Amino acid sequence: MTERCNNACLHCYINLPKDDPTAIARELSTDRWKNILQQAADLGALTVRFTGGEPLLRDDFSELYLFARRLGLRVMLFTNARLITPELADLFVQIPPLKKIEISVYGMRPESYDAVAARPGAFAEFKRGIELLDDRKIAYVIKTALLPQNSDDLEALEEWVARNPWMNGDPALSCYFDLRARRDSIAKNELIRSLRISPEKSLVLLARREAVYRKEMAGFCAKFCQPSGDLLFNCGAGKSGCVDAYGKYQMCLMLRHPQTVFDLAKGSLREALTEFFPRLRELKATNPDYLQRCAQCFLYGLCEQCPAKSWAEHGTLDTPVDYFCQIAHAQARFLGLLKSDEMAWEVKDWGQRIDSLAKS
Amino acid sequence: MVPSITLNSICAPSQDVVAREIEGEVIIIPLTAGIGDMEDELFTLNETGKQIWQRLDGIADLKQIATELATEYDAPVEEIERDTVGLIQELAQRKIITVQ
Structure with a gap:
């Protein structure tokens, strides 16, 4: 709904200043949004996601929320909770979103939260927002980003999550941080890179409950690990998609390559979904490095490599992202899928190795 | 309190659902x-349920609706009446319809 945010999180790929006049001037009008929501409902959409930036910064948030709900859409709201007011919380009670609100949490203490969000006083506003939801028993779940500034808070966060009646298991934990998909700031991308967790530390985090991790990953790998081939889009990109703040329809939340976005000022959601995106989904990789590595790598599923990540990191759709490659290889070695000197795309007996993991 | 449903009940979709x-x-x-x-x-209606739902206009009673459907589908009217009352009872219980 907007690329603006009232936080200025260090690791974030989409947080223009909340009063950014250029962004405000470019954002879709209320009527344009209503038209797009109507198109989505007419196409049979059941759920719509309102995200940003911080979607509650839009003055017309409540109007668009009500419009979507009256169309019979369920609303999935991604927010940092700082701008939740008693009136808005009452609205969620009266007209429930029918999906749990997803709240991003950046720390469990003012010092850590405000350091990540780079906004003094942000923690206090976040806490007030949470209290408004708790007081009214509005369902929400918690997501977090783990940075050096808040890594000491993980235990407290998990204790809080354990008391949350709407959550089942650990909070979604982000620590691999995406670069700015608009490719609009080299300096910010360098900062984001510096905040990414190392492959070694990510393993410590992932396997902090080792038995559970191994069991989950055995099932996961059996289901999702196999070479992906040269087809670029093996994911769900382009089957639903995401409209950005300015009316550009993307195949997914992250992919902003100009050749893959559809301008809704020039066509409809239906045209994008039935003509434009299906053509893109047939695209094949041509980069020899990708074809030698990613296309033949059985760690697809473990690895975050995808056209969107390639675009954000390298400005192409099919360049291997070394950071994600290292993370995936570190996990595979820990799980016994690879020896220390092996690269996954060289392994021929990957099926047997995955079977062995499943039986171990 | 869920109202009891009979063939004389007149119902309409609730304003509280879409x-x-x-x-x-x-x-x-x-x-x-x-x-x-x-x-x-979400609550989904099967084909029979859909035909009943589309006739809930706050004017026709359930007997009229069932009779119309029995004629249209050449089915025993008693069976359709039973199905209609059963569905409407469930919808009323879920507050999906209002009963006059």
Whole structure:
């Protein structure tokens, strides 16, 4: 709904200043949004996601929320909770979103939260927002980003999550941080890179409950690990998609390559979904490095490599992202899928190795 | 208190739900809080349910609706009446319809 945010999180790929006049001037009008929501409902959409930036910064948030709900859409709201007011919380009670609100949490203490969000006083506003939801028993779940500034808070966060009646298991934990998909700031991308967790530390985090991790990953790998081939889009990109703040329809939340976005000022959601995106989904990789590595790598599923990540990191759709490659290889070695000197795309007996993991 | 449903009942869709037809199915989506327990699962009507739902206009009673359907589908009227009352009872229980 907007690329603006009232936080200025260090690791974030989409947080223009909340009063950014250029962004405000470019954002879709209320009527344009209503038209797009109507198109989505007419196409049979059941759920719509309102995200940003911080979607509650839009003055017309409540109007668009009500419009979507009256169309019979369920609303999935991604927010940092700082701008939740008693009136808005009452609205969620009266007209429930029918999906749990997803709240991003950046720390469990003012010092850590405000350091990540780079906004003094942000923690206090976040806490007030949470209290408004708790007081009214509005369902929400918690997501977090783990940075050096808040890594000491993980235990407290998990204790809080354990008391949350709407959550089942650990909070979604982000620590691999995406670069700015608009490719609009080299300096910010360098900062984001510096905040990414190392492959070694990510393993410590992932396997902090080792038995559970191994069991989950055995099932996961059996289901999702196999070479992906040269087809670029093996994911769900382009089957639903995401409209950005300015009316550009993307195949997914992250992919902003100009050749893959559809301008809704020039066509409809239906045209994008039935003509434009299906053509893109047939695209094949041509980069020899990708074809030698990613296309033949059985760690697809473990690895975050995808056209969107390639675009954000390298400005192409099919360049291997070394950071994600290292993370995936570190996990595979820990799980016994690879020896220390092996690269996954060289392994021929990957099926047997995955079977062995499943039986171990 | 759920009103008891008879063939003389006259019903209309509640203003507290949104009914959508998607790929031939009618799906009922709650709008306001307290509509049954549908927050996690939406209520879907089968073909017979859809035909009944589309006739709930706040004017015709259930006997008229069942008679019309029995004629249209060349089915025993008693069976259709039983199905109609059963469905409407469930919809009333879930507060998806209002009963006059």
